[in-house]
Amino acid sequence: MGMTMTQKILAAHAGLESVSAGQLIEADLDLVLGNDITSPVAIHEIEKMKVDGVFHKDKIALVMDHFVPNKDIKSAQHCKCVREFACRHEISNYFDVGEMGIEHALLPEKGLTVAGDVIIGADSHTCTYGALGAFSTGVGSTDMAAGMATGKAWFKVPSAIRFRLINKPAKWISGKDIILHIIGMIGVDGALYKSMEFVGDGISYLSMDDRFTIANMAIEAGGKNGIFPVDDKTREYMKEHSTRSFVEYEADADAQYDEEYTIDLSALKPTVSFPHLPENTKTIDEVGEIPIDQVVIGSCTNGRMEDLRIAASILKGKKVAKGLRVIVIPATQKIYLDAMEEGLLRTFIEAGAIVSTPTCGPCLGGYMGVMAEGERCVSTTNRNFVGRMGHTESEIYLASPAVAAASAVTGKISGPDEVM
Numbered sequence: 001m002g003m004t005m006t007q008k009i010l011a012a013h014a015g016l017e018s019v020s021a022g023q024l025i026e027a028d029l030d031l032v033l034g035n036d037i038t039s040p041v042a043i044h045e046i047e048k049m050k051v052d053g054v055f056h057k058d059k060i061a062l063v064m065d066h067f068v069p070n071k072d073i074k075s076a077q078h079c080k081c082v083r084e085f086a087c088r089h090e091i092s093n094y095f096d097v098g099e100m101g102i103e104h105a106l107l108p109e110k111g112l113t114v115a116g117d118v119i120i121g122a123d124s125h126t127c128t129y130g131a132l133g134a135f136s137t138g139v140g141s142t143d144m145a146a147g148m149a150t151g152k153a154w155f156k157v158p159s160a161i162r163f164r165l166i167n168k169p170a171k172w173i174s175g176k177d178i179i180l181h182i183i184g185m186i187g188v189d190g191a192l193y194k195s196m197e198f199v200g201d202g203i204s205y206l207s208m209d210d211r212f213t214i215a216n217m218a219i220e221a222g223g224k225n226g227i228f229p230v231d232d233k234t235r236e237y238m239k240e241h242s243t244r245s246f247v248e249y250e251a252d253a254d255a256q257y258d259e260e261y262t263i264d265l266s267a268l269k270p271t272v273s274f275p276h277l278p279e280n281t282k283t284i285d286e287v288g289e290i291p292i293d294q295v296v297i298g299s300c301t302n303g304r305m306e307d308l309r310i311a312a313s314i315l316k317g318k319k320v321a322k323g324l325r326v327i328v329i330p331a332t333q334k335i336y337l338d339a340m341e342e343g344l345l346r347t348f349i350e351a352g353a354i355v356s357t358p359t360c361g362p363c364l365g366g367y368m369g370v371m372a373e374g375e376r377c378v379s380t381t382n383r384n385f386v387g388r389m390g391h392t393e394s395e396i397y398l399a400s401p402a403v404a405a406a407s408a409v410t411g412k413i414s415g416p417d418e419v420m
Contacts, residue, residue: 002252004160005227006195009135009249013118021159021256029059030134031112032147033121035103035360036064040081041141042122046149054089055151061093061112062086063103066360068096071367101332101358104128104216104300109332111242115230116249120147125300125382127218130227131211132234133248137225158224160195161186162257165202167266172416174310175210176302176380176400179217180271182263184281192222194258197251199229202265208237209306216301217382220278270415272378273398276386284403284415294377295320295408296389297401298329298356299363302380305335307401312344314405314416320352321411327369329356353408365389378407 003011003018011019013027034042039062046054054060062082067075079096086094093112095101104125107113115133119126122144129136139153147153163182183190196218203211211228218226228234230248238246269283297303297311308330320326328348330336336358339345345355362369363381371377371390376397379389384396399407402416409419 001256002254004195004255004257005197005229005249005251006135006160006225007157008251009116009118010155010157019157021157023157024154025157026152026154027118029120029147029151029153030117031059031061031119032144033061033063033103033107033119033123033126034144035066035123036068036075036079036082037066038122038141038144040078042144042148043081043085045142045145049145049149051149054091054148057090058092059151060091060148061107062091063095063106064097064100065102065358066364067366068100068359069357071361099333101335102300102303102360105304105331105335108132108212109241109334111244114238114242114244114246115234116247120144120153124219125216127223127225128212128216128300130215130218130225131208132238133228133230135225135227138219156193158193158195159256159258160197161191162260163196163198164200164260164262165198165265166200166262167202167264168205169202169265169268172270172402173265173268174400174402175206175213177268177271178210178263178265179214180273180278180281180398181268183217183221183278184271184273185261186221188220188277188279189222191218193224196221196223196226198226202263203228203231205265207306208233209304212304213301217278220382270400270403272403272413273384275384275395275397278382278384278398287413290376290397290413291411292378292397292407292413293324293375294369294371295324295326295404296329296362296369296377296379296381297404298327298331299360299381300331301382302401303329303331303335303358305338307380308335308339308344311401311405312347314402314419315351315353315408316347318351318409318419320408324408324411326353326408327356327362328353330358332358362389378404378413380404
């Protein structure tokens, strides 16, 4: 029986000729990731193990990004714990204020993730790196601790769903619209513990930023991971950002899939996810009149350069609607600098938005955009659960940067064609 792309990567890292869905394996890890919220728990666990150091100081990444710069004493204590651990164990890839970024945008940019890797991270959106043809998945902090200590992790080999993307998407259709459409189609548990494997000629029209966005939100459909085949765009990205060698895997022709879907990208419309689940999707022509109080453009899902360019192209020469708060968050320091040099930050500020240092803050209701009772936000983030961005009676509408920027101008949920 043939193997899927994910199964081939796991087999190679387990030292096995083949694996099958449901099999329990122990695999070698290429990278273990943690942030300022999840790492302290892992550090306390690893200290209980009484192990002699970590498995490899260059294969652990600790990124201070959720409450950084620190929002309060507790977050400062968390960062101090991680900082001291990183210093004690000479962790090469420790990123703090001044060089940090949102972890899932930062690691590919720094060349720490490449095709063929097995990566675990104590953050559910670690599945982002599947855009590069890697197997990456989120784990709990105790699994992170075991990974840092041993360089290995146990996995149940996932079965897979194949998504065939065909044709060229229309203007304004981005990776966010595609993944929201898929989640709306299969539901938030439609891919539970399965590998979401993307194929088809439509992939050639997707930028790497689009692919990162799609892979990032695989977890919102319950997926164990999302993964794309390696093509010329992937190779170009990795060669630009990384000095590491990489291994390309392809699914066998007779690989088994639980389900298969074909998605015509040319037929998609800008899509919005309504409260309080990502599966509650409507196309922009179905939305109706929904006034909003806040717009957030950023996060590990949509804070990359292409996202900022799209938002700026819509906001240029326009003003944010009166009474509306608009927060723009470049995902890394490099993206921040590039956006500044391109004049995008000026566009945002002149329109009436603010620009923040890289942070996950508003996405999880931490800081930098917490909402009050009854408020509504259009956000390019990845979750709209009850209370996710603040008060339990606030509302989050997930959308692309194009829809978010257009909504910022009109003061209600709007498509880009309404303002351009």
